[in-house]
Amino acid sequence: MTTETEQLNAIRERIDRIDEQIQDLVNARAAAAGEVAHIKQQSGDEVVYYRPEREAQVLRMVKERNKGPLDAEEMARLFREIMSACLALEYPLNIAFLGPEGTFTQAAALKHFGHSVTTTPLGSISDVFQEVEAGNCQYGVVPVENSTEGVISHTLDMFFSSPLQICGEVTLRIHHNLLSNAPSLKDIRKLYSHQQSLAQCRGWLDRHLPNVERIAVGSNAEAATIAREDPGAGAIASETAGEIYNLGVLAHNIEDEPGNTTRFLIIGQQEVPPSGEDKTSLLISTRNEAGGLHRLLEPLAQHGVSMTRIESRPSRRGMWDYVFFIDVDGHKDEPHVRQALADLEKQAGMYKVLGSYPKAVL
Numbered sequence: 001m002t003t004e005t006e007q008l009n010a011i012r013e014r015i016d017r018i019d020e021q022i023q024d025l026v027n028a029r030a031a032a033a034g035e036v037a038h039i040k041q042q043s044g045d046e047v048v049y050y051r052p053e054r055e056a057q058v059l060r061m062v063k064e065r066n067k068g069p070l071d072a073e074e075m076a077r078l079f080r081e082i083m084s085a086c087l088a089l090e091y092p093l094n095i096a097f098l099g100p101e102g103t104f105t106q107a108a109a110l111k112h113f114g115h116s117v118t119t120t121p122l123g124s125i126s127d128v129f130q131e132v133e134a135g136n137c138q139y140g141v142v143p144v145e146n147s148t149e150g151v152i153s154h155t156l157d158m159f160f161s162s163p164l165q166i167c168g169e170v171t172l173r174i175h176h177n178l179l180s181n182a183p184s185l186k187d188i189r190k191l192y193s194h195q196q197s198l199a200q201c202r203g204w205l206d207r208h209l210p211n212v213e214r215i216a217v218g219s220n221a222e223a224a225t226i227a228r229e230d231p232g233a234g235a236i237a238s239e240t241a242g243e244i245y246n247l248g249v250l251a252h253n254i255e256d257e258p259g260n261t262t263r264f265l266i267i268g269q270q271e272v273p274p275s276g277e278d279k280t281s282l283l284i285s286t287r288n289e290a291g292g293l294h295r296l297l298e299p300l301a302q303h304g305v306s307m308t309r310i311e312s313r314p315s316r317r318g319m320w321d322y323v324f325f326i327d328v329d330g331h332k333d334e335p336h337v338r339q340a341l342a343d344l345e346k347q348a349g350m351y352k353v354l355g356s357y358p359k360a361v362l
């Protein structure tokens with residue numbers, strides 16, 4: 001009869017042999033990515049190493065063929081990291097994000113690109129656009145909408161004047177935590193956070209900290225910095241921010257909506273070819289007349305293109321002049337989308353394609 005130790009040793013030896021094979025295969029994959037890089041360099045044009053459409057296809061294939069016991073999402077996350085390491089070998093990417101360190105935007109950047117990129121924190125959404133436009137960072141990550149609080153209008157407004165393209169999207173479940181070095185909730189005198197996070201936790205705060213002053217600051221990480229200096233202060237931020245800024249967690253998951261999700265955009269200089277499952281974002285305006293918006297959107301229905309989102313913003317040109325941010329299903333190079341957009345452009349006052357990009361996979 002074998003003892004438990006002998007059984008464990010046998011399985012662990014099997015695991016060692018499997019690991020060796022995985023390691024050889026991952027290195028073979030990295031070498032293949034190196035060959036791809038070599039061919040890209042020979043093409044003569046400006047070399048684009050990061051290929052969002054190919055990455056989306058690779059991750060979708062991983063999910064489709066997955067047989068378990070690991071679930072498809074988990075397997076895709078592992079491949080996300082393998083591909084991230086392969087790309088870093090070809091060319092190390094530098095990603096600008098709305099900082100400081102420890103914001104949800106940084107978590108979104110790492111979820112999208114994997115952990116083998118360098119992330120550069122910047123002070124504002126416009127700084128992120130500027131660094132990418134200047135070429136100091138190849139891509140940028142900015143928040144664009146939250147399921148409870150709606151759009152982040154500053155990001156949308158940047159697209160009026162920026163030449164950058166949307167190259168991708170990533171969504172992140174947002175969990176808020178009450179961080180502080182105070183011994184308990186009743187010792188908190190002031191509470192700091194980004195205005196969106198304060199809004200997303202309003203119900204919980206009304207119940208648990210009704211008399212504590214709420215102070216909006218530039219980011220959750222900035223709030224954590226303040227709370228680190230002042231034990232009478234609390235901050236609403238992520239658990240990661242708690243670790244980075246050395247703060248205790250007095251309450252977990254205090255967001256009012258359990259499904260609280262934020263969507264982020266990846267911005268860059270490149271146009272992304274079709275991946276098979278894409279979205280197109282547009283900025284358009286109607287001529288200022290009755291039924292204008294209805295007429296403007298008619299070509300979408302005529303060509304069977306579904307609109308998945310519409311957001312209106314004042315154009316700042318006149319009292320009643322609005323522009324619309326629209327997302328449609330499909331890539332601008334697919335024939336039915338191309339025809340719909342050509343007809344729409346004829347009706348529109350302002351018309352700008354912000355980018356066609358793969359739908360979020362992870």
Ligand SMILES: O=C(O)C(=O)C[C@]1(C(=O)O)C=C[C@@H](O)C=C1
Nearest residue numbers: 033036049050051054083086087
């Ligand atoms: O297929 C490519 O173009 C590659 O560079 C390879 C690879 C990969 O590791 O699979 C790496 C980086 C790109 O963003 C896409 C895919």
